[in-house]
Amino acid sequence: MALFTVLLEFNGGTYISQLRAASAHKVAAKHAARLIDNKAVGPLATRRRLAQRLAADNPVAIEGVRNVWCCHASVGRKSALVNIVGTAEA
Numbered sequence: 435m436a437l438f439t440v441l442l443e444f445n446g447g448t449y450i451s452q453l454r455a456a457s458a459h460k461v462a463a464k465h466a467a468r469l470i471d472n473k474a475v476g477p478l479a480t481r482r483r484l485a486q487r488l489a490a491d492n493p494v495a496i497e498g499v500r501n502v503w504c505c506h507a508s509v510g511r512k513s514a515l516v517n518i519v520g521t522a523e524a
Contacts, residue, residue, distance in 0.1 A: 439521045444514040458493045458503040
């Protein structure tokens, strides 16, 4: 499985994690599921709605660069941007 770095920008915070998955689509779903446990992101209800919306979104490859995808979701008036980067291990 490949290693991915996931960067979430939401409600004034930046949350970075690394996960292993077979593809960017699978890592996006995995990240969304783990988001529910990250209390720093906000209240449980917000984390659940955000996770649900991110899991439903398909990452889109960023044109002009390799191994970088993006997805987006909204919870009320708050917008979340997720960047997924295929990470080479040193």
